[in-house]
Amino acid sequence: MSGIGIAEVARRSTRDLPAPHRLDVWADVLTSAMIPVYVRASNPREFEANMTAAACGPLTVVLQSGTPHTCGRGRSELARSGQRQYHLMMSLKHTYHVSHRNDLRLAPGDLVLVDSDLICGIDLMRRYEFLNIGIPVEWLRRWVPDVGFLVGRRIPGNSNWGAALAAYLVQLLPEAVANAPIPRSVLADQVGALLALIAHEMSGQEPHSKPAERSLRDRVSDCLAQRCHEHGLTAEAVADSLGISVRTLHRALTGCQQTFADQLLDARMNCALRMLESKIFARITVGEIGRRAGFADASHFTRVVRRRMGVTPQQLRMRSGTVSSDTAAGHAAESDGDQ
Known part of the structure; x- marks a missing residue:
């Protein structure tokens, strides 16, 4: 997501695009705003998508919504990628599927951390609305030294610290970030701290594992x-x-x-x-x-x-x-x- 240069809030939409070109254009939008991805839909002419984004210190907060489709990153997209980054995703409305090291079924409020260096597939089966937080690798490692432990695992939205992070992210929408009365780096630090607590909480579920x-x-x-x-x-x-x-x-x-x-x-x-x-x-x-x-x-x-x-x-x-x-x-x- 480091590709976006955001002063306040950036907005993108397929609303004014010709229907036959929406999928290809939206894939280009996601690629320039975040990382190279593919976008596929069973009814391309009915495809709609919207995005708002804002910089939050070292993070990029992206709110996306639209019609059902699949998207992700295969070998072609990985080959076209630049700097590695993590993405923290959470649905605000409906259940969706993520294939990233594991096949995950994620309900609203559940979270998953995605590594841009790994193949990923996302199946948005209904009209969706979800947050995608772009996170620099080195910044996150300061909070969570063993980031790989979290990648591709479901972080339950009803777990102790998972619920706290989900509730915080619901408030961390692009408009709210742009109008925050405190430094955005402080807002970002709350995400890092909560991820550190989640990593500790989840590692406690495997007390004897190395x-x-x-x-x-x-x-x-x-x-x-x-x-x-x-x-x-x-x-x-x-x-x-x-x-x-x-x-x-x-x-x-x-x-x-x-x-x-x-x-x-x-x-x-x-x-x-x-x-x-x-x-x-x-x-x-x-x-x-x-x-x-x-x-x-x-x-x-x-x-x-x-x-x-x-x-x-x-x-x-x-x-x-x-x-x-x-x-x-x-x-x-x-x-x-x-x-």
Whole structure:
């Protein structure tokens, strides 16, 4: 986000752009304002987006809103990037998905820290409004020496310090920053201090883990996010792809109070939830989504979703607005036939 030079508040919008060019122009806007990204939408002619931004000391506060779309950074965007930076993101309205070291389902108020050096995908499934705080690498490291520990992890908006940071960021909108009666560097320092407290709070959830164990745990998580769709995927196969022994893999996960089976199930659930809550997969049956996510059969998939989410996959789809009740009923009948 260091690309923006903001005296007060900068504003950008697709409102006055020709519909056929909005996606490409908006990708250019995001690239010049922040970092190179791709932007894709199922209905390009209906795409709308708005942005306001303001400098907050060393930080850049960006408020974005618009219609559903996907965006992110692949190898092409990484190759075109300049200085590395972090981005702290939080939705103000609806749930959305982020794929960044882990597949995350983030509710309003949840936070995630993104590293511009890593591949990232964002799926905004409904009209959205969220904050994106650009953070210089060296500045954040003064507050959080082990920044990698936070990258790509869900920071719950209802945790002790997560709730405090979420409440603070809701007040840290570009207009408020521009009109603040105190130095903007002081406003920024509150973000750094709260992230430091969050890092300490989250590290306390893994009292016996070591940095090397957490690092290996993250590598296992990255691998599972890519391979969870493989039926019969084993710890041996993952360990072999990472160039480590099975014993080392299990020891690292145990040090983080986790198991391979739990991590694999989490990866498959995150993969399935992204498909269930995306209109792109609206015509695919629940049973097929379960299979694509790596579940052995539709009944097991349904039980896992119900246990974790409190609703069936069909109900989750209707609640997310990705399919109608009639379509969901038809898919349920097809899935029953698969069992």
